[in-house]
Amino acid sequence: MPWLAELALHLSRALHLAVLAIAPTWLSPEPLPPSALALSGALSAAALAAALGLSAWFAARLDTRLARNGAALLWLAIAAALAVPLYYRGPRAPLAQGAVLVAVPLWAALATLAAAAAEQWLGSTFKHRRMGAAIVVIGLGAVQLVGAAPLLGSPERMWWAALRRDGAHLRAVDELARPPRERRKLDELDAVAARCLKMHPAAAAPAAPATCACLSLRAEARLHSKNAVAALRDAEAARERCPEQKSARAVLAEALAVAGRPERARAEAQAALEDGGDPSRLRYALALAHQREGRLSEARAEAERAIEAGAGRKAQLLAGALAILAGDLDGARARLAPLAEQDPSDAEALYNLALVADKRGDYNGARQGYLAALKADPRNADARYNLALLTFRAGILEESRHHVRKFIDAFPDDPRGQKLAQTTGTPLGAAGGGSAPPAPSGARRPPQEPAASSGPR
Incomplete structure (x- = not known):
């Protein structure tokens, strides 16, 4: 200036x-x-x-x-x-x-x-x-x-007082969202967005631009909670009301990629980059779009560019997951280990590190890693699933069947459960569904593949 x-x-x-x-x-x-x-x-x-x-x-x-x-x-x-x-x-x-x-x-x-x-x-x-x-x-x-x-x-x-006076106060929205983002408290992030929108009910009107930042924040919270459809709806509303707001465009690009519309995500991210948008967020969205299209080498390159531009945890987690998919286990560990050191309760980073150990044949490292991921997040279905397979392959049948029962109790609607029970000889009833070898968690891909978080950056 x-x-x-x-x-x-x-x-x-x-x-x-x-x-x-x-x-x-x-x-x-x-x-x-x-x-x-x-x-x-x-x-x-x-x-x-x-x-x-x-x-x-x-x-x-x-x-x-x-x-x-x-x-x-x-x-x-x-x-x-x-x-x-x-x-x-x-x-x-x-x-x-x-x-x-x-x-x-x-x-x-x-x-x-x-x-x-x-x-x-x-x-x-x-x-x-x-x-x-x-x-x-x-x-x-x-x-x-x-x-x-x-x-x-x-x-x-x-900051709440500033936001109450002006729903377009982007700095206030960012400051209020920062603590739950850093702690990865997704319910708190959604609560901030809900309170913001409640302060400015005019946001429900199609022409009201005042709370685009709040809509973008709710879209972000819904992305993190894997509600891609609702996230995309909010992101599109924010983009339509405030086309000049660069943060809204970044959220929309990410929402499009997560919702399975990679071509639109790519176009939105590239246009926003040309307009001077935040490269850390937009290159992360491009990485997601490439990954959705199966262009893993391009996805990995964009994830690295996002990190170089200042992107945080999400981009590092995605880069680690893509490295696992590429078979670069050393590169994956180099990206993931700092995340686990920074936050020992980062379930997705712990899971991916366990997966690296699993693929290297390190039974103890993989078992301890999956258990650590489950301790950090008991709802981590892939960690429980892979732990059951890991112990079964190692011949530790009682522990394997214990994890199978835990899996089925915690995730009764997951179609992998009954097939897992059949594979391990766990007496739980009729078989059904499918089984797959371990794969990394969170790269916006099917279960058992590496985890690239939708959580806060």
């Missing part, structure tokens, strides 16, 4: 912070960049200069120590309003976290100036005119700050 634009944005934020210091709930805790940045910067500079000029004029007009002290405090408050936004920006936003730093000198200035004015104009009949005026102003300030304390003490509440 050119330095003049940076200056204009800074002045706008400084004035915004000064208003928040007076009344913390009047404005958004984190303002969006104004559409007319130059005009907003000029008006903000004029407003701040006017406050400085008026305080100087007032001090000269009254020519008292109290007035001069009040003017000096006001200059200090405006200096704080100009300095504090330099810190509370970017990763340290929202801006309202600095409101108290400006409010203390600002309310002290207002109280001092009010006392000076009372001394000058209320007359000698008011014996405690200075103290009374100061107490009234300080009381007003205390009421504002105490009332806003729950908001100012919680960045999460500030």
Whole structure:
């Protein structure tokens, strides 16, 4: 951003912070960049200069120590309003976290100036005119700050307040979604999207663009929970309402790939890349589209490009899964091991590492890995299935049959269960369904193939 634009944005934020210091709930805790940045910067500079000029004029007009002290405090408050936004920006936003730093000198200035004015104009009949005026102003300030304390003490509440004021606040949506993404709490991610959409019910109207970010977030949550149809519906709605919103296009490209429409996914991702969209997300979507089309070498190359562009866990998991499918077990382990080290409860990474050990004939490594994956996620059907086959091939029949029974109890509708029981000689009833050798989990492929998570990046 050119330095003049940076200056204009800074002045706008400084004035915004000064208003928040007076009344913390009047404005958004984190303002969006104004559409007319130059005009907003000029008006903000004029407003701040006017406050400085008026305080100087007032001090000269009254020519008292109290007035001069009040003017000096006001200059200090405006200096704080100009300095504090330099810190509370970017990763340290929202801006309202600095409101108290400006409010203390600002309310002290207002109280001092009010006392000076009372001394000058209320007359000698008011014996405690200075103290009374100061107490009234300080009381007003205390009421504002105490009332806003729950908001100012919680960045999460500030982001919700910003989103409540503007459903198109992409930064607020991203910040609120970040904790459940990082913890891979898919129900919490969906709850954030639901609360966002509830704040802005107009999003149900076809022409309402205000909550495209919330729709995209719900699409992302539904992707992670394997509900591809609903995810695609939300992603298409967000794309239609906000065609200029690059994050919505990335979610749509991924949803199209997961929903089995790789050609459209490829076209959407490539067009968004040409328009300057996020390469980490869009190249991941391209990798998924290639993988769906069976073009595994292209998929692997795009997954690596996504990682180089800054993509996180999902792209690394996909790259590891594709490496397993390509028979590159060393390459798969190089991608997957850091994920398991970073998060020992990452069930999909643990499963894929177990699969690498399984394919290498490392019985102990594979068994321990499958068990670790099941401990992290008891609903990991492929880990239970492969564990039953692994122990059966090793001749440990009782343990194998134990896992078969566990599989059938946990996944009664999975057609592999009865065939697995028949293969291992587990007495559970009629056989049916099919069996397959172990394969990696999550590369958006059929069960028993490597796992490329649909969970948070």
